[in-house]
Amino acid sequence: MDRRSAAALDAEDPLHHLRGRFALPDDVLYLDGNSLGALQPCVAERLKGVVEAEWGRGLIRSWNDAGWVEMPRRVAERLAPLLGAEPEEIAVTDSTSANLFKALAAAHRLRADRRVILTDDANFPTDVYVAHGLAELTGDLEVKVVPTDEVERHLDEDVAVLLLTHVDYRSGRRHDAAAQTAAAHAAGALAVWDLSHSVGALDVRLDDWGADLAVGCTYKYCNGGPGSPGFLYIATRWHEQASTPVRGWFGHARPFAFDLGYQPAPGAERFLDGSPPVLSMAALETALEVFEEVDTATLDARAGELTGLFIELVDAHLGNEVEVVTPREAGERGAQVSLRHEHAGELSRALVTRGVIGDHRPPDLVRFGFAPLYVTRVEVVEAVEHLTDVLEHRGWDRPEFRTEQVVP
Amino acid sequence: MDRRSAAALDAEDPLHHLRGRFALPDDVLYLDGNSLGALQPCVAERLKGVVEAEWGRGLIRSWNDAGWVEMPRRVAERLAPLLGAEPEEIAVTDSTSANLFKALAAAHRLRADRRVILTDDANFPTDVYVAHGLAELTGDLEVKVVPTDEVERHLDEDVAVLLLTHVDYRSGRRHDAAAQTAAAHAAGALAVWDLSHSVGALDVRLDDWGADLAVGCTYKYCNGGPGSPGFLYIATRWHEQASTPVRGWFGHARPFAFDLGYQPAPGAERFLDGSPPVLSMAALETALEVFEEVDTATLDARAGELTGLFIELVDAHLGNEVEVVTPREAGERGAQVSLRHEHAGELSRALVTRGVIGDHRPPDLVRFGFAPLYVTRVEVVEAVEHLTDVLEHRGWDRPEFRTEQVVP
Numbered sequence: 001m002d003r004r005s006a007a008a009l010d011a012e013d014p015l016h017h018l019r020g021r022f023a024l025p026d027d028v029l030y031l032d033g034n035s036l037g038a039l040q041p042c043v044a045e046r047l048k049g050v051v052e053a054e055w056g057r058g059l060i061r062s063w064n065d066a067g068w069v070e071m072p073r074r075v076a077e078r079l080a081p082l083l084g085a086e087p088e089e090i091a092v093t094d095s096t097s098a099n100l101f102k103a104l105a106a107a108h109r110l111r112a113d114r115r116v117i118l119t120d121d122a123n124f125p126t127d128v129y130v131a132h133g134l135a136e137l138t139g140d141l142e143v144k145v146v147p148t149d150e151v152e153r154h155l156d157e158d159v160a161v162l163l164l165t166h167v168d169y170r171s172g173r174r175h176d177a178a179a180q181t182a183a184a185h186a187a188g189a190l191a192v193w194d195l196s197h198s199v200g201a202l203d204v205r206l207d208d209w210g211a212d213l214a215v216g217c218t219y220k221y222c223n224g225g226p227g228s229p230g231f232l233y234i235a236t237r238w239h240e241q242a243s244t245p246v247r248g249w250f251g252h253a254r255p256f257a258f259d260l261g262y263q264p265a266p267g268a269e270r271f272l273d274g275s276p277p278v279l280s281m282a283a284l285e286t287a288l289e290v291f292e293e294v295d296t297a298t299l300d301a302r303a304g305e306l307t308g309l310f311i312e313l314v315d316a317h318l319g320n321e322v323e324v325v326t327p328r329e330a331g332e333r334g335a336q337v338s339l340r341h342e343h344a345g346e347l348s349r350a351l352v353t354r355g356v357i358g359d360h361r362p363p364d365l366v367r368f369g370f371a372p373l374y375v376t377r378v379e380v381v382e383a384v385e386h387l388t389d390v391l392e393h394r395g396w397d398r399p400e401f402r403t404e405q406v407v408p
Numbered sequence: 409m410d411r412r413s414a415a416a417l418d419a420e421d422p423l424h425h426l427r428g429r430f431a432l433p434d435d436v437l438y439l440d441g442n443s444l445g446a447l448q449p450c451v452a453e454r455l456k457g458v459v460e461a462e463w464g465r466g467l468i469r470s471w472n473d474a475g476w477v478e479m480p481r482r483v484a485e486r487l488a489p490l491l492g493a494e495p496e497e498i499a500v501t502d503s504t505s506a507n508l509f510k511a512l513a514a515a516h517r518l519r520a521d522r523r524v525i526l527t528d529d530a531n532f533p534t535d536v537y538v539a540h541g542l543a544e545l546t547g548d549l550e551v552k553v554v555p556t557d558e559v560e561r562h563l564d565e566d567v568a569v570l571l572l573t574h575v576d577y578r579s580g581r582r583h584d585a586a587a588q589t590a591a592a593h594a595a596g597a598l599a600v601w602d603l604s605h606s607v608g609a610l611d612v613r614l615d616d617w618g619a620d621l622a623v624g625c626t627y628k629y630c631n632g633g634p635g636s637p638g639f640l641y642i643a644t645r646w647h648e649q650a651s652t653p654v655r656g657w658f659g660h661a662r663p664f665a666f667d668l669g670y671q672p673a674p675g676a677e678r679f680l681d682g683s684p685p686v687l688s689m690a691a692l693e694t695a696l697e698v699f700e701e702v703d704t705a706t707l708d709a710r711a712g713e714l715t716g717l718f719i720e721l722v723d724a725h726l727g728n729e730v731e732v733v734t735p736r737e738a739g740e741r742g743a744q745v746s747l748r749h750e751h752a753g754e755l756s757r758a759l760v761t762r763g764v765i766g767d768h769r770p771p772d773l774v775r776f777g778f779a780p781l782y783v784t785r786v787e788v789v790e791a792v793e794h795l796t797d798v799l800e801h802r803g804w805d806r807p808e809f810r811t812e813q814v815v816p
Contacts, residue, residue, distance in 0.1 A: 025465050032468045039464035044456070047687070051455055055633055056447035057433050060440040060765060063816050068634060095682025097656030098506050105545055121668060126682070129655035129670040137513055137653040138546060145668065170666075219683065225463055226476060226686035245545040247537035248505030249816075256816070258578075258770060260529060260553065262537040274503025274534070275627065275816055278634035279455070280685045357468060362666060407471040408657075408664070408683055 001309065006377035015302055015373065021290055022223075022374045029379050029386070031358045034197060034336045034369025035408060037223030037287070046286040050279060071281045072250065072272055078288040079231060082222070082296060083195070083214070084205035089233050091251075091271035092218075092281070096196055096230035098246065099215040100130045102271055103232055105245045107161045107190045107213055108134065108141060110238060114160035114189070115141055120148040122168045127194055131163060148173075151180070155187035162189050166204070167197035167334030170361050172307075172326035174202070174334050178209045185210065196220060199231075200291070201335035201372055203300035206233055213238075221335065221371055222291075224284035232271045239267050248273030290373065299372045304330030306370035306380055307337050313384040314339065321391045325365065336369045345404060346396040356386045359407060409717065414785035423710055423781065429698055430631075430782045437787050437794070439766045442605060442744045442777025443816060445631030445695070454694040458687060479689045480658065480680055486696040487639060490630070490704060491603070491622070492613035497641050499659075499679035500626075500689070504604055504638035506654065507623040508538045510679055511640055513653045515569045515598045515621055516542065516549060518646060522568035522597070523549055528556040530576045535602055539571060556581075559588070563595035570597050574612070575605035575742030578769050580715075580734035582610070582742050586617045593618065604628060607639075608699070609743040609780055611708035614641055621646075629743065629779055630699075632692035640679045647675050656681030698781065707780045712738030714778035714788055715745050721792040722747065729799045733773065744777045753812060754804040761809075764794045 010016050022038045024030050030038060054062040063069050076090040083090065093099065104117065117131045128145060135141035146154050148168075155162065162184035167174050181191040190212040198204050200221030206214055214233040218224035234242050243264070249255040250272040253263040264270035311324055314337075323340040327333045341347050341364060348360035358368040368383065369375075390396055418424050430446045432438050438446060462470040471477050484498040491498065501507070512525065525539045536553060543549035554562050556576075563570065570592035575582050589599040598620040606612050608629030614622055622641040626632035642650050651672070657663040658680040661671040672678035719732055722745075731748040735741045749755050749772060756768035766776040776791065777783075798804055 023464050025467075028467070030467060036463075036468045036471075038467065039459065044459045044464065047455060047459055048452070051447065051452045051633070051691075055444075056431050056452065059433075059436070059438060059446065060444045060767065060816075061760070062634070063444075069816070094502065094506060095656060095685075097681035098502060098654055101654045125660075125666050125668050125670075126655070126657045128668055129657075129660070130681075132670055133653040133655040136651070137517075217683070225459070226470070227683045227689070228685070228687075230682065243544070245541040246506055246509045247534070247541040248503060249534045249537075252533075252537070256770075258533050260533050260536055262533075262540055273505035273538075274638065275625070275635045277503075277636070277685050277688045279636075279691060280687050281635070283459075283687060352469070359468065362664075407468055408477070 001313065001381060003378055003381050006381045010376045010378055013302065014298060015294060018290060018293065019374045019376060024374065027355045029356045029383050031356065031368040031370065031375065031383060033371030033375065034220050035359055036226055037220055037371060038374060040223065040287060040290065042289065043225065043283050043286045047279065047283055050282045068278050071278065071285065072276050073269070075281060075285045075288065078285065078291070082199050082204065082291055083233060084207050084296065085233055086236065088267035089236055091232045091268040092229050093232070093272045093276065094230055096215050096217045097126050097130055099230045099232040100127060100194065101134060102244045102246050103192055103213040103215050104131060104134050104161060104163065106234065106242050107192055108138065109243055110241060111160035111190055114158055116158045117141060117143045117161045117163055118151065118154055118159045119143070119145055119163040120151050121145050122148045122171065123165050124169050124194065124196070127163060127165060152183050155183055155189060157188060159187055159189040161192055163192045165194040165197065169197055170338060170365055172333045172336040172338050174332055177211070181209045181211050197334050197336070201299055201303050203296040207235070211235060218284050222284065223287040225280065225287065228280050228284045229277060232268060234268050234271070242270065244271050246273050250274065250276060302372035303335035303370060306372065306375055306377065307333060307335060309377055309380050310337050310368065310370065310384065313381065317384060317388050318391060335372060336367060338365045338367045340364050341366060343396055346401040347390065349401040350390050350396040351386060354386050356383050409721065409789060411786055411789050414789045418784045418786055421710065422706060423702060426698060426701065427782045427784060432782065435763045437764045437791050439764065439776040439778065439783065439791060441779030441783070442628050443767055444634055445628055445779065446782055448631065448695060448698065450697065451633065451691050451694045455687065455691055458690045476686050479686065479693065480684050483689060483693050483696065486693065486699070490607055490612065490699060491641060492615050492704065493641055494644065496675035497644055499640045499676040500637050501640070501680045501684065502638055504623050504625045505534050505538055507638045507640040508535060508602065509542060510652045510654055511600050511621040511623050512539060512542050512569060512571065514642065514650050515600055516546065517651055518649060519568035519598055522566055524566045525549055525551045525569045525571055526559065526562055526567045527551070527553055527571040528559050529553050530556045530579065531573050532577050532602065532604070535571060535573060560591050563591055563597060565596060567595055567597040569600055571600045573602040573605065577605055578746060578773055580741045580744040580746050582740055585619070589617045589619050605742050605744070609707055609711050611704040615643070619643060626692050630692065631695040633688065633695065636688050636692045637685060640676060642676050642679070650678065652679050654681050658682065658684060710780035711743035711778060714780065714783055714785065715741060715743060717785055717788050718745050718776065718778065718792065721789065725792060725796050726799060743780060744775055746773045746775045748772050749774060751804055754809040755798065757809040758798050758804040759794060762794050764791050
């Protein structure tokens with residue numbers, strides 16, 4: 001595959017026209033949308049309006065007149081199709097960590113007779129910290145961290161919650177979420193999913209999977225902007241019994257009655273707490289518009305093609321230089337590919353200097369994300385050309401690339 | 409006091425030149441900075457740069473190159489003087505509700521042998537919800553809500569935490585925080601303060617008061633923008649033992665080592681959790697610049713003068729029409745004044761239609777905030793003129809003002 005044939009395939013792609021919506025610099029091959037999604041000019045425009053007209057001139061009136069009060073609900077409506085869920089099942093709020101805390105606390109209460117949170121050692125570290133934080137606070141929970149392949153074996157009658165991240169942030173390996181959820185249910189446990197590395201790129205089907213709760217971030221493939229709000233999903237069947245420990249007026253049934261008695265809002269909305277971060281939320285709301293033109297199956301297919309092409313080219317040109325640690329079966333990986341190399345940090349920084357932006361995950365992985373909304377096959381080809389050039393000439397072996405500098 | 413003498417006093421005020429920093433519409437008398445602070449054009453400018461240059465062109469590199477990673481620490485440094493605290497005692501993160509949950513959980517752990525969270529029935533309702541949420545989760549806490557004047561009487565050997573909001577959001581009454589903290593300590597309890605209605609307007613002295621923990625929001629007198637991040641304070645003497653249940657990589661000692669083992673960052677920083685909301689945080693960081701030119705004692709004095717002038721004029725002109733429910737002693741009130749009127753909702757909306765923006769707190773209060781950074785004495789005089797006019801001619805008595813519409 002050369003640039004010309006890649007360009008021809010790009011031109012035929014049903015999502016190709018969406019690339020023009022993103023404001024990517026000309027001198028950059030951006031393969032880090034799995035860490036921070038790209039900016040769309042309409043988002044910058046929206047923010048300007050929210051700041052200058054709504055905040056600056058509308059002031060407090062904008063909570064009603066500009067619809068700020070309804071913002072969490074509107075964003076939930078836009079996020080729902082990306083999650084295979086109903087809007088009433090989603091709360092857009094807080095950080096992913098805070099949402100996971102609330103989700104685990106809710107799950108713990110729904111399985112109060114059981115005492116184990118089971119997760120795997122490939123999970124994102126924060127998720128494990130959060131589980132431990134809850135366990136220390138309640139005093140009646142144990143966090144069991146086992147190798148990924150041993151998860152099912154540990155699903156016994158003590159397990160209250162199976163907590164997994166759909167796509168491994170390092171290897172890019174994708175869990176079979178429907179199967180794992182079914183296995184959790186067969187053992188009488190609830191399944192809580194972290195979708196940070198999936199939503200906006202893969203065919204997420206929370207309702208179809210039968211998931212109980214889920215959380216995720218929106219600053220990766222959803223392009224909500226740095227640190228944009230997280231979300232929490234809770235399946236409709238749990239709404240009656242669901243409870244959150246972190247309560248606030250925006251999760252109250254009648255927020256502006258200022259009632260000392262707590263009365264949860266219906267559905268997932270009770271998982272809102274304080275005033276929504278309007279600026280970040282507005283950016284996210286506008287960023288999600290582009291998804292109205294796609295469905296998750298198409299996104300997932302394109303992610304599989306882009307990552308597949310990258311793996312194919314790396315195998316062909318660099319088979320002796322790097323190890324592809326990401327699964328070769330498209331359905332078993334996310335929208336990212338990780339390569340193992342002894343000098344991964346230097347290699348990643350050398351590529352960044354050339355404008356090929358991926359990232360480094362310690363100790364020895366270089367990670368590349370292929371956001372299916374805007375990465376092209378031509379860019380995949382060009383990225384492998386750069387990678388080949390750097391590796392062939394040991395372009396990474398320079399003092400300035402030895403300084404450790406890992407980014408979120 | 410007429411407009412002319414008010415203008416003369418304004419001209420002599422040491423803070424008068426700061427009014428020009430705020431972009432308030434010409435047709436508005438803004439007396440709701442206690443709900444949402446006003447915009448400064450430099451904040452709009454900063455956000456444009458963060459969005460277009462840092463996010464749009466810098467992309468993921470901006471976490472390091474634009475210093476996003478350090479943002480929570482930088483904002484803590486700017487907030488510290490407003491709180492009478494050290495930067496290491498402050499974490500800027502999450503909503504006020506989420507921070508209060510973490511603060512109460514930390515306090516509970518520091519007083520594990522006691523079982524009561526004591527608060528007053530004038531507290532902001534969310535604070536009471538959060539306390540109940542924690543109590544339900546841990547199962548070993550009781551929330552006791554008593555009338556404000558009975559708080560000290562209930563400070564017994566069962567009380568783990570005294571939780572109070574410094575300024576009552578309805579009446580504007582200000583607690584004697586130093587005295588209440590000392591009373592809590594004398595009973596062996598910790599004192600946790602909610603400073604949402606104080607920070608940026610009053611002479612807050614957390615270290616001098618001997619406070620243990622505190623939380624607050626930054627979208628009121630700190631002018632951080634709608635839903636800007638909250639903060640958490642924890643006194644240095646508790647840092648060694650302090651623990652948060654909501655853990656995340658930004659509160660880890662080495663966030664980018666991606667270590668499965670949790671190791672809290674030093675000081676208050678451990679109370680950070682997920683990725684910071686960069687857009688909202690950048691707005692806040694720039695909004696706080698103006699405070700470098702003032703000290704909290706001056707702010708507090710000016711708040712006292714503005715509210716005092718308002719009360720004096722209301723007494724003189726409207727003594728028979730409305731009841732001033734806010735304390736008449738400057739040291740006993742915040743930067744707001746509430747008036748009782750049977751048709752408070754209609755009255756508030758009639759005033760808003762004239763551009764006099766205060767707000768309504770059910771059932772019968774009209775509330776006016778006097779942000780000492782930008783409200784002028786001339787505006788106080790003009791506001792009372794409008795109020796007099798509306799009340800004298802029953803200008804509130806129109807069908808269109810009867811629709812209930814309360815704003816945060």
